[in-house]
Amino acid sequence: MTDVSAMSSTEKIERGATAVxxxxxxxxxxxALPAEAVPATRAEAYAMQTRYAELEGQPTRGWKIAATSEAGQRHINVDGPLGGRVLADRVQGDGEAVSLSGNSMCLAEPEFVFVLGTALPPRPNLTPSTRLWRRWPHCTSASNCQVPASPMSPPPVHCR
Structure with missing residues (x-):
């Protein structure tokens, strides 16, 4: 058995990404991941996502966000929203059929992609979700905010 406490963060990241x-x-x-591959910090988890994308040989085409509400965070036992990569080979074009063959979970959770008309300037000490909400201050979370359908449409966005 591997002594998890003696493993470097780099080794843990490699084992986790390789396992997935x-x-x-x-x-x-x-x-679940093997005990020696479970990330100890959010930074390790995101580094594991980066390494996984490298192993898959896929560029990141976008990002999704989970646990945007307190109820969602409690449900999966996390302390804030989580960002996740959308890899290129998981993106389907508009109107493309999606096969659910081999879908062992018997469910589908589509992600909708929005392209911003302008890039958000980098700002230190802000998470990706904080940057979005600062850009559109009328929105308090992804669940109550509707981004304009056209990528060229400027803010303000329409919140419910």
Missing amino acids: HQVGLQGAVID
């Missing part, structure tokens, strides 16, 4: 990558290649299902 291998599961995908095998078409297998696991209940």
Whole structure:
């Protein structure tokens, strides 16, 4: 058995990303990562996502966000919203059919992509979601905010 406390963060990141990558290649299902691959910090988890994308050989085409509400955060036991990569081979074009063949979870959760008309300037000490909400201050979370449909449409956005 591996002594988890003696592992470097780099080694843990590599093991976690490799474990998830291998599961995908095998078409297998696991209940959890092996203990030696569980990220100890949010930074390790995001580094693991980066390494996973490298192993997949896929560029990141966008980002999704989870746990945007306190109820959602409690449901998955996290302390704030989580960002996740959308890899190129997971993006479907408008009107493209999506096969659910082999979908062991028997569900689909589509992500909708919005292209911003202008890039958000980098700002230190802000999370990606904070940058979005500062750009459109009328929105308090992803769940109560509707971004304009056209990528060229400027703010303000329409909040419910």
